[in-house]
Amino acid sequence: MKKQYLTRFIVIFFLITISAIYLVSKGDILNVKNLHDTDLYNQTIPPKFHNPKIEYELYKLIEEATIQKKAPGWSFGLQRNPITVEDPIQIIIESKSVFSARQLYAGANIAKNMVLALGGRVETTFKDLVQCRLPVSTIEELSLNDFVRYIRLPFKPQALEMISEGVNKTGANSWQNLTLYRSDGESPKIAILDIGFKGYQSLLGNELPSDVNTKSFRADGDIFANQVHGTACAEIVHDMSPNANLWLVNFATDVEQHKAVDWLISQGIQIISYSIGWENSGAGNGTGPICEDVEKAKSQGIFWVGAAGNEAEKHWEGTYSDPDNDRWHNFGSVDEILDFWVPAYTDVSVFLNWDDWGSWNLGNYSGSRQDYDLYLYIWSNNLWYLVDSSLDWQEGSQWPTEYIGSWYATKATYWGVAIRKFNATRNVKLELFTKGNSAPIEYNVPEGSLTIPADSASSITVGATDWSSDTYHSYSSRGPTHDGRVKPDISAPSGVSTVSYGTTNFYGTSAATPHVAGALGTIREKVAYSYDQIYYMLQIRAVDLGQAGKDNQYGVGRLSLNKK
Amino acid sequence: MKKVFIATLLVLSTVTFTIAQLRIGLSGAYSIPSNSNYKGGIAVGVQIGYIIIDNLSVEFGGMTYKYTVDGSREGLSKGSLSLVPFEFTLQGRLPLSEKKIIPYIMVGFGYEKNKFSIDSQVTAPWNNAGISIEEKVENSMTYHTGIGVDFFLIKKLFANMNVKYLMAETEGSWRQTDTGTGASLSGSLNNLKFGAILISLGLKYSF
Numbered sequence: 001m002k003k004q005y006l007t008r009f010i011v012i013f014f015l016i017t018i019s020a021i022y023l024v025s026k027g028d029i030l031n032v033k034n035l036h037d038t039d040l041y042n043q044t045i046p047p048k049f050h051n052p053k054i055e056y057e058l059y060k061l062i063e064e065a066t067i068q069k070k071a072p073g074w075s076f077g078l079q080r081n082p083i084t085v086e087d088p089i090q091i092i093i094e095s096k097s098v099f100s101a102r103q104l105y106a107g108a109n110i111a112k113n114m115v116l117a118l119g120g121r122v123e124t125t126f127k128d129l130v131q132c133r134l135p136v137s138t139i140e141e142l143s144l145n146d147f148v149r150y151i152r153l154p155f156k157p158q159a160l161e162m163i164s165e166g167v168n169k170t171g172a173n174s175w176q177n178l179t180l181y182r183s184d185g186e187s188p189k190i191a192i193l194d195i196g197f198k199g200y201q202s203l204l205g206n207e208l209p210s211d212v213n214t215k216s217f218r219a220d221g222d223i224f225a226n227q228v229h230g231t232a233c234a235e236i237v238h239d240m241s242p243n244a245n246l247w248l249v250n251f252a253t254d255v256e257q258h259k260a261v262d263w264l265i266s267q268g269i270q271i272i273s274y275s276i277g278w279e280n281s282g283a284g285n286g287t288g289p290i291c292e293d294v295e296k297a298k299s300q301g302i303f304w305v306g307a308a309g310n311e312a313e314k315h316w317e318g319t320y321s322d323p324d325n326d327r328w329h330n331f332g333s334v335d336e337i338l339d340f341w342v343p344a345y346t347d348v349s350v351f352l353n354w355d356d357w358g359s360w361n362l363g364n365y366s367g368s369r370q371d372y373d374l375y376l377y378i379w380s381n382n383l384w385y386l387v388d389s390s391l392d393w394q395e396g397s398q399w400p401t402e403y404i405g406s407w408y409a410t411k412a413t414y415w416g417v418a419i420r421k422f423n424a425t426r427n428v429k430l431e432l433f434t435k436g437n438s439a440p441i442e443y444n445v446p447e448g449s450l451t452i453p454a455d456s457a458s459s460i461t462v463g464a465t466d467w468s469s470d471t472y473h474s475y476s477s478r479g480p481t482h483d484g485r486v487k488p489d490i491s492a493p494s495g496v497s498t499v500s501y502g503t504t505n506f507y508g509t510s511a512a513t514p515h516v517a518g519a520l521g522t523i524r525e526k527v528a529y530s531y532d533q534i535y536y537m538l539q540i541r542a543v544d545l546g547q548a549g550k551d552n553q554y555g556v557g558r559l560s561l562n563k564k
Numbered sequence: 565m566k567k568v569f570i571a572t573l574l575v576l577s578t579v580t581f582t583i584a585q586l587r588i589g590l591s592g593a594y595s596i597p598s599n600s601n602y603k604g605g606i607a608v609g610v611q612i613g614y615i616i617i618d619n620l621s622v623e624f625g626g627m628t629y630k631y632t633v634d635g636s637r638e639g640l641s642k643g644s645l646s647l648v649p650f651e652f653t654l655q656g657r658l659p660l661s662e663k664k665i666i667p668y669i670m671v672g673f674g675y676e677k678n679k680f681s682i683d684s685q686v687t688a689p690w691n692n693a694g695i696s697i698e699e700k701v702e703n704s705m706t707y708h709t710g711i712g713v714d715f716f717l718i719k720k721l722f723a724n725m726n727v728k729y730l731m732a733e734t735e736g737s738w739r740q741t742d743t744g745t746g747a748s749l750s751g752s753l754n755n756l757k758f759g760a761i762l763i764s765l766g767l768k769y770s771f
Contacts, residue, residue, distance in 0.1 A: 178689050181697060181740060182637060182751065527695065527740060533747035540744040541694070563694025564744050 039375065040328055040336055040418070043386045048373070048422065052393035053143040055152035057403055060388075061089060065136040088120060088133035090219070092255060093142070094150040094364070095128045107147040114145050123219035126258040127363060131219070150398070154253030155290075157195055157276045158435075158451070165467045166493035166515045171562035172240050175522045183528055188521035190271040191247035191264050192234045192514065193257070196227025199500060200234065200248060207235045207499045213247045215263065217256040225250055232500035233275050233514040240518020243525055244271075254281065254289060261293040265300050270524060272297055273517030274306040274459075275510035277451025277477075279351040279433045280401040284448070284455050284482035287360035291456040298458035301531055305517040306459040307509035308488040309451030309477030311433055313440035314340075317448055320354075320372070320419070320427040329419040329430065331443045337377060337384060337416040340437035344412045348436035349405030350376055352390070352419060354428035355482065356400040368394040370424040374402035377416035384416055391422075400428070409436060440474075447552065449477040450487055460489050460520075460535065464512040465558050467493035470545055472553050476509055479552035486550050490542055492516050492559040516559055523561070540564065585615040589724060591766025595629050598759040601639060602631040607762060613655075618663075623653040623672075631758070635686070639753060640736065641699055642683040647758060649676040649706050649730070666714040668726075674706040676732050678758065696741045701756060704734035714768070724766040732758040 039045045050059040093115070095107035111130045112122050118141065120134035131154065134142065143151055167173050197214065200223075204210055212234070216223040234246055247269060251257045264272060282288025294304045316338060321330050328336040342348055352374040358366030371394040377384040390402035409415070415437075419430060431448070434441055454461040454477065464476040473494060479487035492512035495505045516538070523534050541564060542557035550556045589611045595604035607629030615621040628648045635642035651674030659666045678701045687697050712726025736753035 174689070174693055178693060179686070181641070181686070181690065182738060182749075527742075528749060529742070529747050533742070533745065536745045537742050537747060561693070563692070 039386060040326075041384055041386075045375065045386065045420075046389055046391065048391045048393070050391070050393075051140065051143055052395055052398065053148065053150055054139065055150070056390050056392040057405070058089075058091065058139070058151065058153050062136050062139055088135050089139075090123070090131070090133050090154060090253070091139065092152050092154050092253065093130040093132065093148055094152070095130060096147050096149045107149075110147040111142075111145065114142055114148070118142060124217075124255055124259060126255045129255045129258070131253055131255040133219075154255065155278055155281045156253065157251070157257065157278060165496045166236065166559075167239050169467055169493050170240075170515060170519060170559045172519055172522055175519075175526060175561050176242060178526050180526065183526070185243070185525055188241060188244045188271060188524045189247065189267070189269045190237055190241065190244045190273060190517055190521050191249055191267075191269045192230055192237060192273045192517075193249050193251070193260060193264070194227075194230030194233060194275060195252065196223075196225030196250055197230040197234065197248045198224040198226055198228045200224075200231045203231065203235065203499060208238050209242075209244075209246055213245070213267075215247070215249050215260075217249065217251040217260040217263070219252070219256070223248065223250055225252065228500040229275070229510065232498040232506050233273055233510060235498045235500055236496065236506070236511060236514035237273055237518040237521070240515055241521030241525065244518070244521040254278075257290070258293060261297055265297060265302065269302060271303040271305065271517050271520050273514045274304060275508075275513045277307060277309040277311070277454065279451060280353050280399070280403055282452040282455065283355075283357040283360070283365065284353075284431070284450065284452070286453075286456045286458075286481060286483065286485075287357075288365075288452060289363065291453040291458075292363070294453045294456040295458045303517070303520050303531065303535070304456075304459050305513055305520065306454055306456070306461055307451070307513045308454045308461050308463045309449065310464070310475045310508045310510070311449045311451055311477045312446035313444055313475050314434045314437055315432070315449035315477070316441060316443050316445050317429065317431040318443075318445065319429050320421060320424075322421065322427075327421045329421070337418050338432065338442050339379065339414045339416045340434050340441040341439050342409045342413065342415050342436045343438045344409055346409045346436045346438075347405070348376075348407040348409050348415055349403070349434070350374060350417050351405075351433040351435075352402040352430065354400045354430045356394070356428055365399055367397040368400035369396045370394060370400060370426060370428050371422040372400075372402065372424060372428065372430070373420045373422050374404060375418040375420065376404045376407070377418065379414035379416065387415075405435065446474075446478055448480060448482065450479060450481060451477060454487060455481040455485075457485065460516060460538075461487045461555070462509055462513045462516050463488035463491040463553060463555060464494035464507070464509045465491045465545070465554070467495050470543070470558055472546065473507070476512075476553075486552055486555070488552075488555040489550075490516060490538065490555040490559055491545070491553075491557065519559055519561055585771075586612070587615075587768045587770040588612045589766050589768030591627075591724065591764045593627065593629070593762045593764035595631075595760040595762050597631055598761070599639075599757055601634045601636050602645065602758075603634070604760060605630050605632070607764075609764075611766070611768070613768070615657075618659055619657050621655045621657060621668075623655060623670075624651070625653065626650045627762075633680070635683075639756060640680055640682075640701070641686050641697075641738075643686070643699070644681045644683070645701070645758070646679045646681075647676055647732075648678075649674045649732070651706065651708065653708070655712075664716045667711070668713070669709075669711050670726070670728065671709045672707070674708070676704045676706045676734075676758070678703055678734060680736065690740075694743050696743055697738070698741075699736060699738045699753070701736040701753070702734045704732045704758065706730055706732040710762075712764075720770045722768055722770065724764070724768055726764050728762050728764070730760050730762055734758065
C-alpha cells in the first residue's frame with residue numbers, strides 16, 4: 001500500500017515538475033499576457049491579449065469605440081489627432097495570397113465580399129490588399145475569416161516638410177537656354193507624386209505650366225487634400241524644367257500609391273518626383289511594398305527621384321541592451337527613456353522597428369518572432385507618465401514594427417519613449433523615429449535615418465543642402481541603408497522660395513528632390529541620352545562636398561548641371 | 565645613225581605636236597547651290613587640257629569653293645562647307661570663225677573632298693554646358709555637264725566662259741558627346757546634296 005502511494009506521489013510529482021518547467025519556460029508571456037505589469041515608475045502597463053491578426057493601433061481604436069477604453073494619455077487632457085473613432089474606419093486587409101485557377105488574388109475577392117456583407121465599402125484593391133471602410137464593431141468579426149491574414153490601418157505617407165533659387169545655383173538656367181540640337185525637344189513627362197496640391201489652379205500659367213494633368217487616387221478623389229506640399233514641389237520642377245509636361249497625382253495610403261504608380265507607368269511618365277517618406281513600411285534594405293513601387297518604375301525606364309527624409313534629428317538606432325535585466329532597453333547606462341522636446345500644438349508619433357523582418361517574397365516579409373513593445377511617456381510635474389503603448393504581436397507572421405500615433409501636444413514639454421522586450425531570443429538592432437520634436441532627440445543617431453523608400457537601390461535619393469551656402473542641413477536624413485549601401489545619391493538646394501509657401505521658405509529634402517527631378521527633365525529634353533548616361537552625367541557634374549567621393553550625407557555632391 | 569636621226573626628228577615633231585595641243589588655265593567661278601539652305605560664293609580653280617582633235621578635248625581640273633550653310637535639323641547645321649572637286653571633263657568642241665571662237669559642250673565626273681566646320685554659335689553654348697558637337701561629311705563622287713565657249717584673245721591666250729551643273733551627293737554624321745562622361749549620341753546625315761550651278765570665267769594658255 002505504501003508502495004502504491006509512493007508510486008502515485010512520484011507520478012504526480014513528476015507531472016507537477018514537468019508542468020512547472022513548462023510554465024517557467026513560458027513565464028515571460030504568461031506573466032505579461034495574463035497579469036497587469038508595471039513599468040519603471042510602477043505605473044500599470046496594459047496587458048497584451050489582443051487579437052494578433054489586428055494591428056495594435058487599430059485594436060486600440062476598436063477598444064475606444066466599443067468599450068470606451070482609452071489610453072492613459074487621455075487622462076492628462078491629451079488628445080489623439082487626427083484619429084477618430086467615427087464609423088466607418090478606413091483599414092487595409094492583407095488577404096492570404098490564394099490563387100484560384102480562375103482568379104488571381106482570390107483571397108482578396110473573398111475579403112471584399114466579406115466587407116460588403118459586414119456593411120462596409122471597398123475603396124480600392126491592389127493585389128492581395130483591400131482598402132475599405134468598415135464599421136469598427138465588425139473588424140473583430142472580419143478577422144475571423146481564414147482568408148484574412150492581417151488587418152491594419154493604412155500606412156500613411158509623410159510629406160517631408162518644407163523649402164527656387166536652385167535654378168541658378170545648379171546651372172539649370174544655362175541648360176534651359178540651349179538651342180535644341182537634332183532633337184524634337186520632346187517635353188519631358190514629369191509626375192509629382194504627392195499627398196496634395198492645394199492651390200495649384202491659381203498658379204497655372206505662371207508658377208506652373210498653363211495646363212497640367214491631375215489625378216487623385218484618394219478614395220475621396222480630392223486632389224487638393226488641403227495640402228500645398230505637392231504644389232510647392234511642382235513649382236520647383238517647373239522652375240527647373242519649364243517645358244516639362246506635369247502630372248500632379250496624389251494618394252493617401254499605401255494601396256492608393258501602388259495603383260498610382262501603375263497608372264503613371266501606363267501614362268508613359270519619364271520622371272517621378274517623390275517628396276514623400278514612410279516609416280515602418282520596409283526593412284530599410286531596399287525591400288518592402290513601397291520600394292517595390294520604385295523598382296517597378298525603374299524597370300520601365302522611369303527616373304524615380306525620392307527624398308532622403310528629414311529625420312536625421314528624429315532618429316535613434318542601437319542594439320537592445322538590458323544590463324539590469326528588467327526587460328526595458330537601456331538607452332544610456334542607466335537611462336531607460338529616450339526623451340525629446342515637443343513644442344505646443346504639435347502632433348506626436350513614434351515608430352519602432354527592428355532587424356527581424358525575414359525575407360521579402362511575394363509581396364510580404366516572412367515575419368518576426370522577436371517581440372518588442374513600445375511605450376510613450378510625457379513629462380509632467382517632474383514625473384514621466386505613460387501616455388500610450390504599442391503592443392503588436394510578433395509571433396512569426398507579423399512585421400517587426402510598433403507604432404504610436406498621433407497624439408496632439410497641448411503644451412510644450414518633453415516626451416519619452418521606452419522599449420520593452422516582450423518575448424525574444426536575441427537582442428535585436430532597434431530603430432526609432434519620432435515625429436513632433438523641435439530639436440534633436442536624446443541619443444540622436446543621424447546615421448541610417450533614411451525614410452522608406454529612400455533606401456531603394458532604384459531610387460535616386462536626394463539629400464538637402466542650403467541653397468546659398470551648400471552646407472548640409474542637419475535634419476536631412478543620411479545613410480547608410482540597413483544593408484550598408486551609401487545613400488543619399490545626390491544632394492540639392494533647399495530653403496528656396498515658392499509662392500505656395502509664401503514668406504516661409506521651402507526647406508527639406510522635399511524641396512531638394514524636385515530640383516533633381518526637374519534637372520533630369522531639362523537634360524532629357526535637350527539630349528536624348530539613355531537613363532544610365534543621364535544619371536552618370538548627373539553624378540559626374542555634382543559638386544563634391546563633404547568627404548571626397550560619394551558619402552552618406554551629400555551622396556556624390558550637390559546637384560550641378562555645369563560642366564566640370 | 566641616219567635611222568637614229570630620223571627617229572629623233574619624228575619623236576620631236578610628235579612632242580612638238582603634242583605640246584601644241586596642251587593648255588593650262590586659271591578660272592574663277594560663282595557657285596549657286598541647288599540646296600536653298602546653302603549659300604554659294606566664289607570658287608577658284610586650275611585646269612590642264614589636251615585637245616585630241618579639233619572637235620574633242622579632255623580636261624583635268626581642280627577647284628575650291630565654300631558654301632555657307634544655314635542649317636537644318638535633317639541636314640548639316642549652321643556652318644561652313646568646303647568643297648574641292650577634282651574633275652575629268654570631256655569636251656565636244658565646234659570651232660568657228662577660223663577657230664577664234666570655240667563653243668563646246670562638256671560632260672564629266674570627279675571626286676570631291678568635302679569638309680564641314682560647324683558654326684561656333686551652335687557649339688559654344690553646348691561646349692559651355694560640357695557637351696561637344698561634331699559634324700562630318702564624307703567625300704563624294706561628282707558628275708557634271710555644261711556648255712562653254714573659248715575666245716582667242718591673242719595667239720596663244722584665250723578666255724573661257726562656261727556654265728555647268730555639278731551633281732554631288734554624299735552622307736555625313738553627327739555626334740553629341742558629354743565631355744565629362746563620354747556619353748554620346750550620334751546619327752547619320754543622309755542624302756546630303758552639294759549640287760550647284762557654277763558660272764566660270766577663265767584664262768587659258770595654249771602651248
